[in-house]
Amino acid sequence: MSGDMSGDVTTDASTDASTDASTDASTDAPGSAAAPGDAGAPVPSIVVDGVSKRFTLRHARSIREMTIRALRRQRLSETFDALDGVSLTLHRGETVALMGLNGSGKSTLLKLMSGVMSPDAGSVRVRGRIAGLIDVGAGLHPDLTGRENVYLNAAILGMSEAETRRKFDAIVEFSGVERFLDNEVRFYSSGMFMRLAFSIAAHTEPDIFLIDEVLAVGDPPFREKCLERIRELRGEGRTMVIVAHDIPMLTRLCDRGVTLRQGRIVFDGDPAEAGRLWLEDRRARQTADRPGKS
Numbered sequence: 633m634s635g636d637m638s639g640d641v642t643t644d645a646s647t648d649a650s651t652d653a654s655t656d657a658s659t660d661a662p663g664s665a666a667a668p669g670d671a672g673a674p675v676p677s678i679v680v681d682g683v684s685k686r687f688t689l690r691h692a693r694s695i696r697e698m699t700i701r702a703l704r705r706q707r708l709s710e711t712f713d714a715l716d717g718v719s720l721t722l723h724r725g726e727t728v729a730l731m732g733l734n735g736s737g738k739s740t741l742l743k744l745m746s747g748v749m750s751p752d753a754g755s756v757r758v759r760g761r762i763a764g765l766i767d768v769g770a771g772l773h774p775d776l777t778g779r780e781n782v783y784l785n786a787a788i789l790g791m792s793e794a795e796t797r798r799k800f801d802a803i804v805e806f807s808g809v810e811r812f813l814d815n816e817v818r819f820y821s822s823g824m825f826m827r828l829a830f831s832i833a834a835h836t837e838p839d840i841f842l843i844d845e846v847l848a849v850g851d852p853p854f855r856e857k858c859l860e861r862i863r864e865l866r867g868e869g870r871t872m873v874i875v876a877h878d879i880p881m882l883t884r885l886c887d888r889g890v891t892l893r894q895g896r897i898v899f900d901g902d903p904a905e906a907g908r909l910w911l912e913d914r915r916a917r918q919t920a921d922r923p924g925k926s
């Protein structure tokens with residue numbers, strides 16, 4: 633998923649957006665260099681404040697199932713807190729690894745940051761242009777060709793047509809899919825799909841780049857290229873949030889690690905320590921899942 637947000641964007645749990653105090657939007661244009669006076673001081677890029685997100689899990693999909701469950705006095709649905717009171721401030725130029733077991737709420741948090749979902753409680757404030765590679769699909773349209781997707785997706789990410797035309801060759805070259813550029817992307821392998829999506833997003837010069845598990849899809853040489861590009865973006869002072877399963881890679885790449893456990897932040901600091909906690913959770917889950925152990 634992807635989206636462009638110009639200036640400050642607040643996604644708030646309350647329906648009355650006017651109550652939110654995000655009125656400093658106009659003072660800081662998207663993509664602008666550090667405003668005068670803030671040299672050295674960390675500039676907030678994403679502010680997540682007391683955010684909760686609740687999903688309803690439906691157990692009955694048909695009227696028949698509903699009737700059976702009702703007769704048995706079983707619940708038809710239950711609610712589930714994917715995020716529970718999460719607060720987190722990310723600063724401009726930080727590269728943050730988001731870690732946690734499957735189901736701990738990482739993708740939900742990235743979706744709230746990118747604005748494709750809004751929180752049930754709390755608020756998310758984002759400053760600058762945001763590009764997200766969240767979930768496979770990553771904003772590409774299956775019925776369009778690779779070429780058409782470059783223009784469409786770049787536009788969604790906030791690039792003008794002239795800008796896209798200028799960067800087109802670089803995007804295509806980086807992706808390595810030039811031979812298939814005029815084929816519909818539905819025929820692409822998941823690796824090709826991801827290469828193109830990553831390449832477009834990485835060339836839109838986002839202020840904030842959210843990367844959810846896509847690095848695992850590409851082949852090793854392309855993955856290296858992606859990491860190289862991430863390091864470049866990092867060097868340019870972009871804010872990055874990365875979800876991946878490779879702890880050594882995350883530790884090398886990131887300057888901050890945040891570990892989620894069942895929708896709550898349990899650690900925020902040294903990436904190596906964040907990774908250690910996550911490994912601990914993984915071992916505990918594996919032990920719990922092992923057959924024969926009661």
Ligand SMILES: Nc1ncnc2c1ncn2[C@@H]1O[C@H](COP(=O)(O)OP(=O)(O)O)[C@@H](O)[C@H]1O
Nearest residue numbers: 687688714732733734735736737738739740741
């Ligand atoms: N749209 C949805 N509807 C219902 N439950 C959801 C939805 N999206 C996520 N969840 C649930 O919320 C929890 C957190 O999911 P997610 O944020 O995808 O975790 P992670 O990315 O860490 O694996 C999971 O238990 C998942 O099943």
Ligand SMILES: [Mg+2]
Nearest residue numbers: 738739740844
């Ligand atoms: Mg996920």
